[in-house]
Amino acid sequence: MPSRKFADGEVVRGRWPGSSLYYEVEILSHDSKSQLYTVKYKDGTELELKESDIKPLTSFKQRKSGSTSSSPSRRRGSKGSRGSRSRSRSRSPGRPPRSSRRSASASHQPDIQETRREILEVKLTPLVLKPFGNSISRYNGEAEHVERNTERNELPQKNTQEKFHLPQESSYVSTQYSLRPRREEIKLKETDFNEEKLVTKRPALLRTYEVSTTQTEDLEFGGVPGVLLLMIGLPVFLFLLLLMCKQDEPSLLNFPPPLPAWGDLWETRVFGVYLLWFFVQALFYLLPIGKVVEGMPLINGRRLKYRLNGFYAFLLTSAAVGASLCWGLELHSMYRHFLQFALAATVFSALLSVYLYARSLRAPREELSPASSGNAVYDFFIGRELNPRIGTFDLKYFCELRPGLIGWVLINLVLLLTEMKLNNRAAPSLAMILVNSFQLLYVVDALWNEEAVLTTMDILRDGFGFMLAFGDLVWVPFIYSFQAFYLVHHPNEVSWPVASLIIVLKLSGYVIFRCANSQKNAFRKNPADPKLAHLKTIHTSTGKSLLVSGWWGFVRHPNYLGDLLMALAWSLPCGFSHALPYFYVVYFTALLVHREARDERCCRSKYGLAWEKYCQRVPYRLVPYLY
Numbered sequence: 001m002p003s004r005k006f007a008d009g010e011v012v013r014g015r016w017p018g019s020s021l022y023y024e025v026e027i028l029s030h031d032s033k034s035q036l037y038t039v040k041y042k043d044g045t046e047l048e049l050k051e052s053d054i055k056p057l058t059s060f061k062q063r064k065s066g067s068t069s070s071s072p073s074r075r076r077g078s079k080g081s082r083g084s085r086s087r088s089r090s091r092s093p094g095r096p097p098r099s100s101r102r103s104a105s106a107s108h109q110p111d112i113q114e115t116r117r118e119i120l121e122v123k124l125t126p127l128v129l130k131p132f133g134n135s136i137s138r139y140n141g142e143a144e145h146v147e148r149n150t151e152r153n154e155l156p157q158k159n160t161q162e163k164f165h166l167p168q169e170s171s172y173v174s175t176q177y178s179l180r181p182r183r184e185e186i187k188l189k190e191t192d193f194n195e196e197k198l199v200t201k202r203p204a205l206l207r208t209y210e211v212s213t214t215q216t217e218d219l220e221f222g223g224v225p226g227v228l229l230l231m232i233g234l235p236v237f238l239f240l241l242l243l244m245c246k247q248d249e250p251s252l253l254n255f256p257p258p259l260p261a262w263g264d265l266w267e268t269r270v271f272g273v274y275l276l277w278f279f280v281q282a283l284f285y286l287l288p289i290g291k292v293v294e295g296m297p298l299i300n301g302r303r304l305k306y307r308l309n310g311f312y313a314f315l316l317t318s319a320a321v322g323a324s325l326c327w328g329l330e331l332h333s334m335y336r337h338f339l340q341f342a343l344a345a346t347v348f349s350a351l352l353s354v355y356l357y358a359r360s361l362r363a364p365r366e367e368l369s370p371a372s373s374g375n376a377v378y379d380f381f382i383g384r385e386l387n388p389r390i391g392t393f394d395l396k397y398f399c400e401l402r403p404g405l406i407g408w409v410l411i412n413l414v415l416l417l418t419e420m421k422l423n424n425r426a427a428p429s430l431a432m433i434l435v436n437s438f439q440l441l442y443v444v445d446a447l448w449n450e451e452a453v454l455t456t457m458d459i460l461r462d463g464f465g466f467m468l469a470f471g472d473l474v475w476v477p478f479i480y481s482f483q484a485f486y487l488v489h490h491p492n493e494v495s496w497p498v499a500s501l502i503i504v505l506k507l508s509g510y511v512i513f514r515c516a517n518s519q520k521n522a523f524r525k526n527p528a529d530p531k532l533a534h535l536k537t538i539h540t541s542t543g544k545s546l547l548v549s550g551w552w553g554f555v556r557h558p559n560y561l562g563d564l565l566m567a568l569a570w571s572l573p574c575g576f577s578h579a580l581p582y583f584y585v586v587y588f589t590a591l592l593v594h595r596e597a598r599d600e601r602c603c604r605s606k607y608g609l610a611w612e613k614y615c616q617r618v619p620y621r622l623v624p625y626l627y
Ligand code: NDP
Pocket: 455, 456, 457, 458, 513, 517, 520, 523, 524, 544, 545, 546, 547, 548, 552, 556, 557, 559, 560, 563, 595, 599, 602, 603, 614
C-alpha cells in the first residue's frame, strides 16, 4: 500500500494551483488510487493537490532563512524576455510588480517576507458561491469580486499561524479565485489577446474547476429516467418513423405501421458492410494528409492534437463511390436494405457505447467529461470520458464528422437513384435535387471547416457515450436524410419560382450560419485579429471576452438561427401534402432550443455578471423580437 506523508486533519500549507503561493490548508482525505489529497482552504475551498504541492508548516518556516533562489516565483521570473506587456502578463499571478521586487531585494528581506509581499499584491477574486456536492461551478461576475476583494486579501496574512476554523456545513460553499496582481488587473481591459495568452498560460487554474462532474440533481435530459426513455425511445421512434414514411398514406389513423419480419430488419451481411464502411472511414482518418492542429486546453493544460483531413476523406469516398458506379455497382439496391442498415448502425452504436463506458472506468478523473455525474445509467448516455483515444485515434472527433456525416450524403445519393429507378425517371426530380444539394452543401461546409468542431459543446463538454454515438452514427444519417426518403415514396413537383424562393431561404440561412460560426471561431482563435477590430466586446474575468456586436450582437445564437432556416429550406421541397417531412424542422427546433438553454446555463456559470450584461445588450436568444 503506497504510503502517505500527511494525515487527515493535519494543518499544512498547500500550493494554490497555477501560482507559487502556499496557503494554510487542512488535509481532509487522501485517495490512495490517484495519490491526491483533498484539502480545504481556510475560506472553504476544497481542492485536490498532489503531495509535492503540500508542505508541512514547519518546513515553510525553515525557508525563512533558506536560500532565496529556491523560491518558485523567483525561478519563474527569470524566464521572461518578451515585450514588456506580454512579459508582465505572463508572469506568475502571484508575482509582484517589478518595483516591489526591487525594493524587497534591496532591503534584503528574507524569503518569507517577500512571499508575504507577493501575497499582499495578489487580488483574490471569489468566483463561485454555490452549494455543490462533488461539482464546482464558476460564478465569475466582475462587480462582485471588486466588493469582496478587500476581505479576501486579508486571508493569507491572517492565516500564517492561525488554527483553522472551518465551517461545518454538509453542503458547503465553494469559492474560486482569480489570482491576479492588482496592477495587472487595471490593464486587463486594454486588450483581449493578452488575456487569451494568460488563459493558455494557466489553463489548469482556469479550467480545472469548470470541468468537474455534475451534481446528480442538476442532471440534464430529465436525469436518469429521462435518459433511459431517450435510449429506448429514440431507436424505436426512428424505426416507426421510417416505417410510417413507407406507407402510401401515412397517418396517425394507420398507426402503428405494419411491423416488418425479423429477416427484413437484420442481415449479418449488411452489418458486415456497415463495419467495412466504418473501418474504411477510420483508415482515411489515419492517412497522414491534412493539417494537424491543437484543440482547446484540457483541465491539465494539455492540448490534444487533431488531424484535419475530413474533407480529404470525403473526396476519397466520393472517388470510390464514383468509380463503383462506373463499374456498374447498383447503388440503389442498398435501398432495399435501408432498415437493415439502420439497425446495423444502431447495434454498432450500442456496442460502441458499452465499450466507451467500460474503458472510461479506467480513465483518470481529470479525463472525465464535466457533464458526467457518477450515475452509471446517466453517464452511459452522456458519456463518461471526454476524449477517448486509442493511441492518437480520437474516437469522438472521428465519429462527429466522418462515418455519419459522409454516410448521410451517400444515403441521399442512394435515395436519389432509387427515386429515378422506382419512378422510371431519366433525371431526379427538382425537389430531390434541391434536398440533395442543400444537404451536400451542409456536409461539405462542415468538413471544410472541420477545425470549428473543436470549439463545439460536443467536443468540449459532452463525453463520448450513447448520446453522441447514436446521434452521430444513426440519427444523423438516417433521420437527416428523411426528406429524401420521403420523396422516394411521395414525389413532389416543385416549380422553378418556388424553387428559387427556397434557394434564397437556404442561402440566407447558410450565410447567417457560416458567418456567425466563422466570426466566433476567428475571435476565439485570435481576439486581436485586425479583421475583428470593429466589433464590440464585453470583458469577462475568465480572461475571455464576449462579442456583443456583429452577428453575436444580433441574437445570442445567430448560428442556430441560420441552421433553423436551412432546416426549413430542406423540408419545403417536399410540399405541404403531409406533415412528416416537417418532422425534422420541429425536432431540430426543439434540439436547438434545448441546446441553447444548456449553453446559456454553462455560460452564465462561466461568465457570471458579464454574461448577464451580454443578455441585457442582446436580449433575444434565437429570433429577434420573438425568442
Ligand atoms: P456554439 O458554436 O454556438 O458555441 C457556444 C459557445 O460559444 C458558448 O459556450 C461560448 O463558449 C461561445 N459564445 C457564446 N456566445 C458568445 C459570444 N457572444 N462571443 C463569443 N463567444 C461566445 O454551439 P454549438 O457547439 O452548440 O454549435 C456549433 C454549430 O453546430 C452551430 O452552428 C449549430 O447550429 C450546429 N449544430 C448542428 C447540429 C445538427 O444536428 N445539425 C446539432 C448541434 C449543433 P466559450 O465562451 O467558452 O468559447
